[in-house]
Amino acid sequence: NLFxxxxxxxxxxxxxxxxxxxxxxTPGALAAVTVALESKVGNGAVPPKALQAIRSAPxxxxxxxLVLIFQYARNIVVELSDESGLVxxxxxxxxxxxxxxxxxxxxxxxxxxxxxxxxxILIMTRLLHECLQMSDVQRMISKGTGEEAKCCLAxxxxxxxxxxxxxxxxxxxxxxxDLWQKLSKQLGEIRDxxxxxxxxxxxxxxxxxxxxxxxxxxxxSHALALVAERVSEIHSSSPEAALFFGLVPDLCQIMxxxxxxxxxxxxxxxxxxAIEHIGGVLLVGEEAASSNSALVAPFVTAVERIAxxxxxxxxxxxxxxxxxxxxxxxxRDLICSLALTAATLVRIIGVRSLPYLPKIMKPLVxxxxxxxxxxxxxxxxxxxxxxxxxxxxxxxxxSAIADAVPQFLGPNLRSIMLDSVLLSKSLRTSNERILHQxxxxxxxxISVKLPARLFIPxxxxxxxxxxSVDNLLILMPMLQLAVKNLSSRxxxxxxxxxxxxxxxxxxxxxxxxxxxxxxxxxVLVSFVLKLSEGQLRRVYTALKDxxxxxxxxxxxxxxxxxxxxxAISAALADQLRSLFLPCVTxxxxxxxxxxxxxxSMICTASSEKGAGGRKKRKLIVNEEPPYLGCTRxxxxxxxx
Numbered sequence: 128n129l130f131x132x133x134x135x136x137x138x139x140x141x142x143x144x145x146x147x148x149x150x151x152x153t154p155g156a157l158a159a160v161t162v163a164l165e166s167k168v169g170n171g172a173v174p175p176k177a178l179q180a181i182r183s184a185p186x187x188x189x190x191x192x193l194v195l196i197f198q199y200a201r202n203i204v205v206e207l208s209d210e211s212g213l214v215x216x217x218x219x220x221x222x223x224x225x226x227x228x229x230x231x232x233x234x235x236x237x238x239x240x241x242x243x244x245x246x247x248i249l250i251m252t253r254l255l256h257e258c259l260q261m262s263d264v265q266r267m268i269s270k271g272t273g274e275e276a277k278c279c280l281a282x283x284x285x286x287x288x289x290x291x292x293x294x295x296x297x298x299x300x301x302x303x304x305d306l307w308q309k310l311s312k313q314l315g316e317i318r319d320x321x322x323x324x325x326x327x328x329x330x331x332x333x334x335x336x337x338x339x340x341x342x343x344x345x346x347x348s349h350a351l352a353l354v355a356e357r358v359s360e361i362h363s364s365s366p367e368a369a370l371f372f373g374l375v376p377d378l379c380q381i382m383x384x385x386x387x388x389x390x391x392x393x394x395x396x397x398x399x400x401a402i403e404h405i406g407g408v409l410l411v412g413e414e415a416a417s418s419n420s421a422l423v424a425p426f427v428t429a430v431e432r433i434a435x436x437x438x439x440x441x442x443x444x445x446x447x448x449x450x451x452x453x454x455x456x457x458x459r460d461l462i463c464s465l466a467l468t469a470a471t472l473v474r475i476i477g478v479r480s481l482p483y484l485p486k487i488m489k490p491l492v493x494x495x496x497x498x499x500x501x502x503x504x505x506x507x508x509x510x511x512x513x514x515x516x517x518x519x520x521x522x523x524x525x526s527a528i529a530d531a532v533p534q535f536l537g538p539n540l541r542s543i544m545l546d547s548v549l550l551s552k553s554l555r556t557s558n559e560r561i562l563h564q565x566x567x568x569x570x571x572x573i574s575v576k577l578p579a580r581l582f583i584p585x586x587x588x589x590x591x592x593x594x595s596v597d598n599l600l601i602l603m604p605m606l607q608l609a610v611k612n613l614s615s616r617x618x619x620x621x622x623x624x625x626x627x628x629x630x631x632x633x634x635x636x637x638x639x640x641x642x643x644x645x646x647x648x649x650v651l652v653s654f655v656l657k658l659s660e661g662q663l664r665r666v667y668t669a670l671k672d673x674x675x676x677x678x679x680x681x682x683x684x685x686x687x688x689x690x691x692x693x694a695i696s697a698a699l700a701d702q703l704r705s706l707f708l709p710c711v712t713x714x715x716x717x718x719x720x721x722x723x724x725x726x727s728m729i730c731t732a733s734s735e736k737g738a739g740g741r742k743k744r745k746l747i748v749n750e751e752p753p754y755l756g757c758t759r760x761x762x763x764x765x766x767x
Contacts, residue, residue, distance in 0.1 A: 154184035155192030156221045159199045162254060163230040166247045173254045181258050190267055190278035193258055197285050199224050200251040203244060204289060204310075208296055245306040252313045255282075259320045271326040280333045283321045288346045290314040295345075322353065327367040330357060331374065338377045351378070351397035355404035363409040363422075371405045375425035378402050379432045386436060387443040392461040399464040402429050407471045423476050430472050433465050434483035437490040440465075447493035451501035451514055459513060462494050463520040470520075470527035477531050484528060484535050492548055495521040499551040518554055519562050525549075526569040529576055536573065537581035544589050550598050570601070574608040582609050583621050587628040590635075596643060599632050603646035610653045618657035622666060625654055630673050633691040648695045652702055660706065667710045670695065671717070681724035686760055689721070693763035700767055711767070721764045728757040 158177040165174045184192055198215055202224035205213045217223050231243045258264055267275040293314055297307040322330070334354055337347045354374070361367045381398040406426050440446065440462065444454050451459070469487055473480045498517040505514070525543065529536050536543075543549050549569070557563055574582065586606055590599065606628060613621070629647045651670075655663055674685070674692040681689060696714070700707045 151188050151191040152195040152218055152221060153192070154180045154188050155195030155199075156217075158192065158254060159196055159227055159251065160222065160230070162250050163227050163247060166231060166243065166250055171246060171250065173250055173257055177254055178257060181254075182261065186263070186267075187274070189258075189261075189264055190275045193255060193264070194278050194281050194285075195221070196251055196255050196258075197282055197289075199227060200248050200255075201285055201289055203228060203248055204292060204296075207244070208292060242306075245310075249306065249309055249313065252310065252317060256313060256317050256320060259317065259324070265324050268321070268324045269326060271329040276329055279321065279325060279329060280336070283318070283325065283330075283333050284337065284346070286314055286318045286321065287349055290318060291345045291349060318353075322357070327357070327361065328370065331367075331370045334374065335377065338374075338381075345393065348393045348397040351394075351401040354401045358401075358404050358408050361409070368409050371409065372422060372425055375402055375405060375429055379429050382432055382436055384435075384439055386461065387440050387458060390455070390457060392457045395461055396464045399433075399468040402426075403468040403471045406475050410475045411471065423479065426472050427476050427479050430469065430476060430480050430483050430487075433469050433472070434486040437462075437465055437469075438486040441490040441493060446490055446497060449497070451497045451517075454497070456513070459517060462490070463517055466491060466494070466517075466520040466524040470524040473524075473527045473531045480528075481532060481535060484532065487524070488528070488535075488539060488543075491521045491524050492543055495525075495549075495554075496545075496547045496551075499547060499553045502557075503551070503553040515557070515559060515562060518557070519565055522549075522554075522562070522565045522569055526565065526572050529569065529572045533573075533576040533578065534581075536577055537585065540573070540577070540582070540585040541589060544585075544602075546593075546595065546598070550593075550595075550601060552597065555597075555601065570605050571608060574605040575612055577609075579609055579613055579617055579621060583624045583628060587624055587631065590628060590631045596635060599635055599643050600646065603632060603643065603650060607646070607650045607653055610650055610657070613654075613657055615657050615659075618654060619659075619662060622654070622658070622662065625650070626666065626669060630670075633688065644691050644694050647691065648698045651695050652698045655699060656702065660709075663703075663706075664710060667699075668713070671714060674717075681721055681757075681760070686757070690760045690763055693721070693760060693767055697763055697766035718764060718767065721760060725757050725761040725764070 158180040161174050161177040161180060165176075181189060181192055181196075195217065198217060202214045202217075206224070206228075214224070227247075228244060231247050259268075268279045270276075271279065290311060293307055293311040297304060297311055325333075330353075334350050337350050354371075358371055361371070378398040378401055382395050386392055386395050406429075410422065410426070440458070444458060446454075454462075469491075473484075494517055498514040498521070501514040502518070546552075549566075554562075554566065557566075583606070586602055590602060593599070606625075610618075610625065618625075629651050632643055632647045635643065655666060658666065670692060674688045676688075696711075700711065
């Protein structure tokens with residue numbers, strides 16, 4: 128009887144000139160009834176008669192009929208998930224979802240009914256997917272105007288919402304888990320199919336309506352992830368780019384001051400990801416676009432919002448005073464998202480970010496220190512993914528700041544070049560290639576981008592306050608890179624500061640047993656190559672005075688300085704050749720004294736005898752020979 132009523136309604140709809148809502152949807156009801164009648168005897172395939180009902184329907188009826196097909200599937204899923212309050216009413220007198228369900232079920236077999244209903248839902252979504260591949264349906268959707276546009280929006284938003292519901296039921300349902308998984312997959316295919324057909328304007332209108340309706344739903348989070356994907360399809364000069372830029376202020380509204388008090392921060396992270404992709408794809412590397420104040424204005428607002436959130440998080444989470452594990456996992460993820468988005472946006476807006484950087488930098492430093500501590504506690508072998516993610520996110524953010532606004536980093540260099548922050552052993556000894564590359568990029572960016580007049584004195588103060596030779600092994604290559612990028616005029620003006628850096632490093636305990644001497648020599652050689660001949664002599668004289676500061680003659684107490692001095696002299700002789708001869712003539716007497724001292728020490732050691740004068744004294748295991756320091760110096764002297 129129900130089937131006959133639908134057919135009668137369909138026949139009537141073709142005879143009236145003014146098509147009412149129920150008549151517009153009648154082909155969809157006919158297709159649904161056909162699926163219901165044949166789902167029990169079929170093999171799970173879409174009945175040809177159901178497809179024919181849509182294919183032969185009037186043009187104006189096709190999109191409303193597809194919406195009705197989806198509505199039936201949606202309402203049945205809602206009923207199964209015990210959310211009957213979300214059921215949408217079907218236009219009367221068309222059959223409701225409950226009436227169609229009665230056609231499938233039988234009161235005596237409850238378990239079979241449940242499976243039959245799931246099969247019906249799967250066939251209905253499969254029917255919808257096949258209808259979306261019809262050429263006339265695709266033309267109506269791609270046109271994106273009038274009633275077709277409204278129907279397309281309803282389908283896209285509905286598929287997105289139902290996909291979230293199906294994924295949720297898949298993770299919680301014990302029975303029919305495979306069926307929920309299949310439904311989730313099919314809804315994802317429907318969503319992707321609509322994505323391919325929908326014009327960009329219609330897609331963004333749908334996202335905007337979701338933003339207005341509910342800024343905290345999982346559906347919105349999925350929609351924003353699709354925004355991040357779809358922005359890669361356009362160019363910054365295209366008309367659609369302005370529509371994406373217009374979304375940014377609305378996305379900023381999702382991130383509120385109560386984000387740190389909520390357990391879930393999925394919406395915040397999705398909004399940040401969308402903002403980052405919009406800016407990163409459309410503006411990063413586009414100098415003309417980035418210099419346009421109107422275009423970058425939304426991203427300035429976004430940086431301000433990020434700075435406020437990080438500053439609030441610094442206080443609310445007590446970053447710097449608590450351990451990594453004391454911070455909720457979702458909040459740690461939010462910190463990483465904020466850091467990565469800040470990294471992209473700071474590159475876009477450049478100096479416009481200066482007013483907000485103090486609020487950004489402190490939480491970044493505190494978060495990096497917290498992650499370093501966690502990695503250190505867990506050890507190298509531990510599979511601590513989360514702290515490594517936070518390390519990577521914060522390092523990239525600091526690197527972006529150093530690249531885009533290096534003048535800000537100068538006064539703050541000492542606060543980040545600490546044992547607990549960028550000089551942390553747990554950060555520097557990472558085996559992860561991506562993190563290792565990010566740190567190398569940061570070191571290079573700081574060395575090259577930061578003005579030398581700020582960088583070199585700051586490194587000198589860091590060397591003076593450090594208590595680890597490992598820190599010197601990090602700072603010396605950075606210093607050498609900075610020196611290589613100096614102009615001759617800058618080198619002359621900074622010779623005192625650079626000389627102080629090098630000599631402080633060479634005076635450090637343990638410098639002679641490590642690569643510090645070689646690295647410091649390389650720094651000084653690179654520096655000298657920037658100087659005139661007169662400046663070279665003055666620097667070399669100062670270096671000689673430093674060697675002889677405590678004792679003018681060779682002895683054990685000044686062996687480290689002597690070794691460093693002659694190592695630097697050998698490197699300069701190798702690089703400058705004949706230009707270095709005037710400097711060598713000033714140290715001929717020193718060379719003679721070194722050779723005499725070496726002969727004396729070696730001969731004395733070889734002539735030493737044990738008790739009774741019968742045989743040489745045996746060295747205790749691991750005891751350093753008294754002439755070892757002398758031979759290290761002699762090696763460098765002979766190189767000169």
